Amino acid sequence: MTRTAVPTRPRRRILADVTPLRSSPDFRRLWVGATISRLGQAMTALAISLQVYAITGSSFSVGLVGLFALVPLVSLGLYGGAIADTADRRTLGLYSSLGLAVLSIALAAAALLDYHRVWLLYGVVALQAACGALNGPARAAMIPRLLPAGQLPAANALNSAAMTFGMMIGPALGGLIVGWWGYQAAYLIDAVTFCASLYAMWRLPSMRPERQAGGPDDGAGDDAGEGAGEGATAGGKPRRASVIDGLRFLGTRPNIRMNFFSDLSAMVLAQPKALFPAIAVLWYGGDAKTVGLLVTAPAVGALLGGLLSGWQGRIHRQGLAILLSVAGWGLAIAAFGLTRNLWLGLFFLALAGCADSVSMVFRSTMMQAATPDDMRGRLQGVFIVVVAGGPRLGDFLAGTAADLFSPAVAITGGGLACVLVLGLLAARWRAFARYDARSPQP
Known part of the structure; x- marks a missing residue:
């Protein structure tokens, strides 16, 4: 048989x-x-x-x-x-x-x-x-x-x-x-x-860089103030890679633009790091070691998110994944602002770090796959500005809100504001949630 x-x-x-x-x-x-x-x-x-x-x-x-x-x-x-x-x-x-x-x-x-x-x-x-x-x-x-x-x-x-x-x-x-x-x-x-x-x-x-015909760099050279050096076009003529053209490209590509907006909503509105020294004392009666635990917790969550990332390659609706993970960050930060138990607080911070790592993977993937090769450098430059500047602005906003109201209001309110703003952005650019990695559209 x-x-x-x-x-x-x-x-x-x-x-x-x-x-x-x-x-x-x-x-x-x-x-x-x-x-x-x-x-x-x-x-x-x-x-x-x-x-x-x-x-x-x-x-x-x-x-x-x-x-x-x-x-x-x-x-x-x-x-x-x-x-x-x-x-x-x-x-x-x-x-x-x-x-x-x-x-x-x-x-x-x-x-x-x-x-x-x-x-x-x-x-x-x-x-x-x-x-x-x-x-x-x-x-x-x-x-x-x-x-x-x-x-x-x-x-x-x-x-x-x-x-x-x-x-x-x-x-x-x-x-x-x-x-x-x-x-x-x-x-x-x-x-x-x-x-x-x-x-x-x-x-x-x-x-x-591999230049695409009909791209924003085609045609005559840009003004000297906009250029950043010369290269060769497909026809062998010198060209300039213009910073202004990169920003114009971003302005006409709603999915890539929404990619940056979603990150800014998290990093500017729900960034509690500047408040860690204060809440370590006020909430947990701790010291510098407690601050160290609070700083380390999101990194631990991000590392676990990276180590357990095998499922991410099967996700094609990457825009929706970004929205869900950024919303997860905001809700985890809001929950952290409500708890006064240190270990529970560390858990929510680790959860936020894990959500942030998922968001980062899909945001980077979308930007790499949906951007022409001769524009990738400039959009990565914008990415650096957002990643470097967003958290610093978030620190300032959180510190100001904590002084005007309280650390709890700053953290929980910031997390909820992140989710609210993200929802408004998603409603304004609905195609972002339908973005499909099998047919990437910037």
Whole structure:
């Protein structure tokens, strides 16, 4: 008696899909290099903050570190994206990574020579941010050229997990290294970690932007004030990648625009981080350790979201997924504002971090898949501005609301406002919820 073979359903993946690491050696090298270098960068960021405080004894001076990083990151983000749409992205990524490594070496040399000057640290932080504003758009625009569209959600989930891992482990490791061997050790280790990133960039093929006929860059060159360098068109004529053209493109693409609006609604309206020191004392009777737990909880949730991201590759209605995950962030933050139990509060913050990681994966995937290659750099520049500027504006708004009303009103009200604004945006641009990754439309 013969048995009839029973067809089996494909196994449902739960853990992170590592197919991009197996299928593309170039992506694998980029991912490993970025993971290692992010650890080093997080160590350096902490070491700089500790060194500034040791020199000045002022928390205000430490706070200025963030300002010196934010200004060049925001101001150069759009311009760096325009360069990435003109130049060879491999070359741009290689030289900007080399610049970051050289800056870490300079910090180590100054520390070894006992040259402790706060202005030097501020200057290096600003230059690091400038290099990052060039490196980020170039690196992100490379991913769709290395992988098929179906693997982009998995690739972005892997990148999210690696970034979160660096944010969690890097500062703790940096604190230990500074305590054992001094600032120069953390800076030197950071410089060495860039070798992996440099090697990955060096092994890549040339990656000049692929220009589409009829795109916004066709025709005569733009005004000098709008351009960001020259490249070659399909016909061999020089062209400029205009920042203004990138913004015009964004203005006529409702799905990509809604992508940014949804993120801003979360980061500006429901950003409780600035209130953690106050609520650690007022709500939980804690201290600096409690603040550390509150800061770490969203990162833990984001890391778990990345590690358990295998299901994301099966989602085609990515616009709807973004709306649901951003709404999940807002509701989790609102619930956090209502609880006075520390462990329950940490749970809601972790839930918010997990929702944010899901949103980030689909937002990045949509932007990569629905954007022409010769526009990806500029939109990644806009993405950097939104990611860097949105939370800072959210910190200001939360602090103001907490002073005018109370931390509970600021946090819970902010979370609910996020959901309300998101609903209004979704009602205004209803096609966003119907966005289908199998037929991406910007």
